[in-house]
Structure formats: structure tokens, C-alpha cells
Amino acid sequence: MSELLPCPCVILNEPQLAENIGAVARVMANFGLSDLRLVRPRDGWPQERAWASASGADWPLNDAKVFERLEDAVAGLNLLYATTARPRETRLPILTPREAAAELNAAAHQGLNTGLLFGGERAGLETQDIALAQAIVTIPIDPKFRSLNLAQAVALTAYEWRMTMADQPREAFRANEDPPADQAELIGFYEHLEKELDASGFFYPPEKRPSMVRNLRVIFARSRLTLQEVRTLRGVITALTKGRGRVLARLAAERAAKEQGSQ
């Protein structure tokens, strides 16, 4: 259902490099956006290099709309956010991409048309362009190195938009995982291990046995073992101890043979 929400459009104002327009299309597709609008792309439109750098995310490019004036590109939008690294002296609210995404999500749920505006690679957005927006989005970048690639800026805001959509259905991630083993299976494994460690003299001194047992159990409890993993670990215990068993059997056989010989 949230998939049916109207998504924000992405408006690039005077973008310069076709490669960057392609990279923008790619990240839009990564995060489920498709409505791309170009205002006065420097080298004209279409540009083959954009498709080449979109890695197959062709649809935002195929459907891209080109405008002469920013005002026309944003005409149908109810809410426009301008992304800029350097908020100029406009008296607009300044939001993080996360805050902006939350507001865009709320607006989309009201059926509003929304857009994210980005400036060209070199000059960014002019104050007059920013003044068309309802708020400024500023990415929390290190002031020591502010040169953020255009497609990266789009990616971060598009990612935050998508995060607002993804808030609920996370359990789908783990649906096909095996369930954790139940406690009886776990305890069976613990006792198997502890029995073998008792036989080997591991728990020494004896009064420390309870805390040593506890510490070992916690290691495996934290790991949230599946039943299959419990079986694997029991196989490990058997493998590590069976050499001993084999040798014991050989020893017993040799002794029996010796005794028979000495009769």
C-alpha cells in the first residue's frame, strides 16, 4: 500500500555532466523514485552518456522532462525542498534529510505532490531558486570537505525517503531463516559438552565449575543457535573426542590380545 504513495520528484537545476544525470537516475531507481525533471541541462538533452552511466536504470531518463524555467518544472508541486550544502540567508527552515523525508512522507499520505530540488555541480542553487522552496535540506557534511557529488546528495535524500517507507516490514528479512533451537535442544547440547569436559578434567578447580558452566552456556546463548547448528556443534564435540574413543578401543584390544597371549 505504501508503494502506491506518490513519490517525490527530483529536479536538477542546470546540471552539467550527463554522467551525473545518469548516476542520479540510478540512485533514484535504487530507492524507488522515477520522476526526473531537468532544468536547462548544460549540454542539452538527451545525452547518450547519461544512459551509459545509469547502469540500466533507464526509465527515469526515458521519461525525464526538460524545462527552460525552474518555475515551470515545479509548477504542479505542493511541497518543494531545496537541497544545498550552504544554506544562504533565506529565512527558511533548515532540515536534515531525515527530517525532510518524514515531512515528505506525511505530505504524500495527504496526496500532495512533492519535489526535491538540487543545483548544478559547480554553482549549486542560487538564492532565488532556493526561495521557491518551502524548506532547505542540508546534508550533515564534514565542514573540512564539503565537495559532495550530485548523485550522492540525491542518493542520501532518496534513501531517507525510502527509510520512511520501510519502517514496518523488516521481519520479511528473516522470514526464511531457520527458527532458533528450543531450550530442550540447547540444554541437551550444553549437557553433552559439559559431560565431555567433566571427563577431560576441564572444570578445575571443582568449586569453579558452576561459573565456568554458566560462562560457556552464555557464549552459545548469545549466538541464538538453530537446531541445525546445535546438531553441528554436537558433531564437533564428537569429532574432537572420538579420536580418544578410537584410541581407547585400540588400547583395550591390545590389552586383551596381550592378556590372551600371557594365558
Added chain:
Amino acid sequence: MSELLPCPCVILNEPQLAENIGAVARVMANFGLSDLRLVRPRDGWPQERAWASASGADWPLNDAKVFERLEDAVAGLNLLYATTARPRETRLPILTPREAAAELNAAAHQGLNTGLLFGGERAGLETQDIALAQAIVTIPIDPKFRSLNLAQAVALTAYEWRMTMADQPREAFRANEDPPADQAELIGFYEHLEKELDASGFFYPPEKRPSMVRNLRVIFARSRLTLQEVRTLRGVITALTKGRGRVLARLAAERAAKEQGSQ
């Protein structure tokens, strides 16, 4: 003060294009990261094209460390997160970049060394590489278009890291816990266990050895072992196998006695 926190390092495993390595350096600089580690870069290192595409973010490239083995690149880390679009069938926790960043921030406040691991452009990470990590980071990408650029993946996780610095520091919620063992200690334990299991014939049939090793490692990776726990588990291995050693010694002594007797 939070600027003095140890930042996560970025490990690129078998990166292909030098341009992408440069783009990664650029986004690292954007979000305040600087420790870049390269494992078997396809075209060798250094590569001029990396510097050309870093747009002036030279310092992560100048200081980049190159490794032959992933194990060596991650040796000193206490916490390693593997970013992959396709979580394979490892039983590791799957986190969003945001959740991972929160955990990295908490770990940094405990003075731990942390790292973010990324696979190469084409193949991504192999399951055996992922098995070295304590958790998987998956970017919530549109399943209809999963081809995320490497530098974009780094940008999103680095951005989330930086967002945690903008919030106030979460109190170190595990303050009195021992720190996790580092990867070198972990790998030493894995190899100890695997050597003993090799000796016991556990890995059968031989062609299944790699996946069996992986599954075992993941069990312990999930557990986030402390150094003390690693030592305990190595003691467990020794205890389980030494019975065998003791019995062998006894057998050898008996045989020697028998041979002496028959002289």
C-alpha cells in the same frame, strides 16, 4: 569531543575500478572518515585514476593500506560489519545502515576499533568473507533495481555514522563488559578448531569443508566473543582433544615397555 572518537575504517574487498576507489575516498571525506583499506585491488595500487576521481579528498588515498588477505585487513578490529545487498544464508543479524551506525557509535564510545566491509563492484562479498563479520548491513534498496554503486553504499553508511555524531553520544550501554576480541584473536581460534576438526576427519565429504567452516565461524561471530571467551573456547578444544593425547602417550609407553620386555 565526539570528533575524537575512533571512526570506523572502510575495507574494500577486491575493488575493481580505481575511479570507484576515488569516489569512496571522496564520500569518506564528506562524512569524516579517513582509514581506507584495500584488499587485492584488481588493477593494483596506487592508481592515478583514483586520485583524479576523489575531487581533492586525497588523504584517504595517500594513507590507504593494501592487503593480500581480508583476514589481515580486519585483524585489529573489534567489530566488523559487512555491507551486502543480498544477505546470503549466513545466520548473522541483519541491520539497516542506521542500526549499524548506532552500534558503531556505541562501540566507538567504548574505544573499540570498528570497520565497514564492502565487496567488489561485480561480485559483492563471498559468504566466507561475510562470515568474518559480526553483522550484515543491508541498505533498504528497491528490489526492482538493486544495482547500487559502491561509493553510494559507502556514502549511505558513512552518512548514518555521521548522523549519530550529530545526536548526543548514547551512553555506552555495555560499559562494564569486556571488549570483543579482535579479528586476529578470533581467526586464531577458528583455525585452531578447524585444525583439530581436520585431524578428526570431521569435514566430510571434503568438498563441503568450505561451507562447513563458514557455518561454524558464523556461530561464533554472532556471539561477539571477548578475548577471555576465546581463551576459554580454546581451552575447551584442548580439553576435548587432550584425552586423546594422554591416551596416546599411555599407549606409546605401554608399547615401549612391551618392546623392552620382548628384547
